[in-house]
Amino acid sequence: MxxxxxxxxxxxxxxxxxxxxxxxxxxxxxxxxxxxxxxxxxxxxxxxxxxxxxxxxxxxxxxxxxxxxxxxxxxxxxxxxxxxxxxxxxxxxxxxxxxxxxxxxxxxxxxxxxxxxxxxxxxxxxxxxxxxxxxxxxxxxxxxxxxxxxxxxxxxxxxxxxxxxxxxxxxxxxxxxxxxxxxxxxxxxxxxxxxxxxxxxxxxxxxxxxxxxxxxxxxxxxxxxxxxxxxxxxxxxxxxxxxxxxxxxxxxxxxxxxxxxxxxxxxxxxxxxxxxxxxxxxxxxxxxxxxxxxxxxxxxxxxxxxxxxxxxxxxxxxxxxxxxxxxxxxxxxxxxxxxxxxxxxxxxxxxxxxxGLAADRGGSQADDPAYASSVSRIDADLADRMRRSHRPGCPVPLRDLRHLELTHRDFDGRARTGELVVHRRWARQVAGAFGRLYDAGFPVARMRLVDDYRADDDLSMAANNTSGFNCRRVAGQRSWSRHAYGAAIDINPVQNPYVTARGVDPPAGRPFAGVPRDRSAPARPGVVRAGDIPVSAFTRLGWEWGGDWVSSKDYQHVAAPRGR
Missing domain, CATH: 3.60.21.10 (Metallo-dependent phosphatases)
Known part of the structure; x- marks a missing residue:
């Protein structure tokens, strides 16, 4: 030609x-x-x-x-x-x-x-x-x-x-x-x-x-x-x-x-x-x-x-x-x-x-709104809603927490508004990190307060819910989880399970427990890999990824180091 x-x-x-x-x-x-x-x-x-x-x-x-x-x-x-x-x-x-x-x-x-x-x-x-x-x-x-x-x-x-x-x-x-x-x-x-x-x-x-x-x-x-x-x-x-x-x-x-x-x-x-x-x-x-x-x-x-x-x-x-x-x-x-x-x-x-594309000819492409986020204090109504995840004796008072509303993509490529609670120190930076996920097209299955699942981490993970603050201890320990300080977020727990010698949490994440997670590994929607956008977005904040842990792998987990 x-x-x-x-x-x-x-x-x-x-x-x-x-x-x-x-x-x-x-x-x-x-x-x-x-x-x-x-x-x-x-x-x-x-x-x-x-x-x-x-x-x-x-x-x-x-x-x-x-x-x-x-x-x-x-x-x-x-x-x-x-x-x-x-x-x-x-x-x-x-x-x-x-x-x-x-x-x-x-x-x-x-x-x-x-x-x-x-x-x-x-x-x-x-x-x-x-x-x-x-x-x-x-x-x-x-x-x-x-x-x-x-x-x-x-x-x-x-x-x-x-x-x-x-x-x-x-x-x-x-x-x-x-x-x-x-x-x-x-x-x-x-x-x-x-x-x-x-x-x-x-x-x-x-x-x-x-x-x-x-x-x-x-x-x-x-x-x-x-x-x-x-x-x-x-x-x-x-x-x-x-x-x-x-x-x-x-x-x-x-x-x-x-x-x-x-x-x-x-x-x-x-x-x-x-x-x-x-x-x-x-x-x-x-x-x-x-x-x-x-x-x-x-x-x-x-x-x-x-x-x-x-x-x-x-x-x-x-x-x-x-x-x-x-x-x-x-x-x-x-x-x-x-x-x-x-x-x-x-x-x-x-x-x-x-x-966000239609499966059939003539179908409409999903809306593509610009990323939006908001950061607000915990008011009385929200405090009442959070009565399960925040209780007397928690290491962080409600006045130090912030409620975030964020645009994210779901697994069908549609724009949704989700919500997280994190420490006020990290609120705007976390909002910026999720903006990078949105721009990159990284999908988040759902993003709701853990209180919608009775503040039960197992129920939240089973629902593939991306969550932040939850006043709870580290599993099997007396020390507080980084989630109890509003300094940790779990992303797509099913695609990114917590893998230890004892098993895989949530159980629905077992098919994803052994998938390759190096940067050039085959891409799967919602799966977090080394160097991937969720890792790089939170690394910019100084946070760490649980996929880098040695004795266990918490692929869903990003958190600020202790003492920060």
């Missing part, structure tokens, strides 16, 4: 044969409004429909470099890509042997990586059926403007279209494909923090760079979507966005997806987090928040797949998922078979819950 934007060149419209091929033979109709999920009998598209296929991040580093010298390097996943009328991925590496490393002075010094690959990478993708790549990401500029220029030239030479880069405004130009009577405009932009101050990380007038969806730049992307929709084109937007290793969407992702859908986008997909995110419907638009890694140099986050979306002249009509796993041998995505296939599909479908 041709190129949509080469240093300011106008978009090209290419003619393809009308859609006559069937989608993968392992697609079946699912529940809901014309939605489908991989796993059964074939569903043949109509004569006026087209199918698009999307994969996540692609690298050819390390062991994945072996694919560059192997015919048919991507293997059997290519069947799913080739079946689609147009297939698209995110090329997360410059295709260059020239240029110099960009200093990336805006990135954490301990977290800077530079990647590049040979032109054979584009050949491998083209051979597998990939037609369009996004280069709007945080590695496109690893070797400066020269490396980005070489990347665009490699795509042009090998007939793979690139989007998301160009000179100035041309970086936002769509690549337009004509399939029968339908035209599809493909756009891309980078929404994560820029890694360097150089122009390559955000195209400006007369300078080569990537398209940005950060801050006010998002308006330019939305304008391009509106313009393409006004031309009666179907519109696809591939966004590099999200928080690393976080499956649920951030607040900024949700707001951008809403704006793109309202502007006329029919499909909004994205990657960057390295883990699969949820997919669903924002009105008539398909939104997928995280396609994960696709071709990758390690298999620590092995879950991947291909999202296929079928469209007609009115927009998206259904989606399907072909699950795969990244090979630990060579980094290619291998389709999942047998019983593991059903489990992978169920997992993918379950990830929709925390997105």
């Amino acid at each position: 041709g190129v949509g934007a080469w240093g300011g060149a106008a978009s090209l419209v290419l003619a393809l044969s009308a859609c006559t091929a069937s989608p993968p033979a392992d697609t079946r109709s699912g529940t809901g409004d014309r939605d489908s999920v991989t796993g059964g009998a074939a569903a043949t598209p109509g004569p006026d429909e087209i199918t698009l296929a999307f994969g996540g991040d692609v690298h050819f580093e390390g062991r994945a470099a072996r694919l560059l010298d192997r015919p048919g390097g991507l293997g059997s996943i290519a069947r799913t890509l080739r079946t689609a009328d147009v297939a698209m991925v995110n090329l997360e590496t410059p295709v260059t042997r020239s240029g110099r490393r960009d200093p990336k002075e805006l990135e954490n010094a301990r977290d800077r990586y530079w990647f590049r690959t040979r032109p054979a990478a584009v050949d491998v993708l083209a051979d597998a059926g990939v037609d369009v790549v996004s280069v709007a990401n945080n590695h496109a500029g690893d070797y400066g403007a020269a490396g980005l220029r070489d990347t665009l030239a490699a795509g042009r030479k090998r007939g793979v279209a690139t989007v998301g880069a160009g000179r100035g405004e041309a970086a936002y130009d769509p690549h337009v494909v004509e399939v029968g009577d339908l035209e599809v405009a493909f756009l891309a932009a980078d929404g994560v923090q820029r890694e360097g101050a150089g122009g390559v990380w955000s195209a400006t007038a007369g300078r080569l760079g990537t398209a940005s969806a950060r801050g006010s730049n998002a308006a330019e992307l939305v304008d391009e979507v509106e313009a393409a929709s006004a031309r009666d084109q179907l519109v696809v937007v591939y966004v590099h966005w999200g928080r690393e290793y976080q499956s649920c969407p951030t607040q900024s992702q949700r707001l951008l997806a809403r704006d793109l859908a309202a502007a006329g986008a029919d499909v909004v997909v994205g990657s960057h987090s390295h883990v699969l995110g949820g997919a669903g419907w924002a009105g008539e638009a398909v939104v997928s928040y995280g396609l994960g890694n696709f071709v990758w140099y390690h298999a620590r986050q092995e879950q991947t797949g291909v999202l296929s979306v079928t469209l007609d002249a009115g927009g998206a009509v259904r989606k399907s998922w072909t699950p795969a796993a990244i090979s630990s041998t060579d980094g290619r995505p291998v389709p999942v078979t047998g019983a593991a296939r059903g489990r992978a599909v169920a997992d993918w479908r379950a990830r929709q819950r925390c997105t």
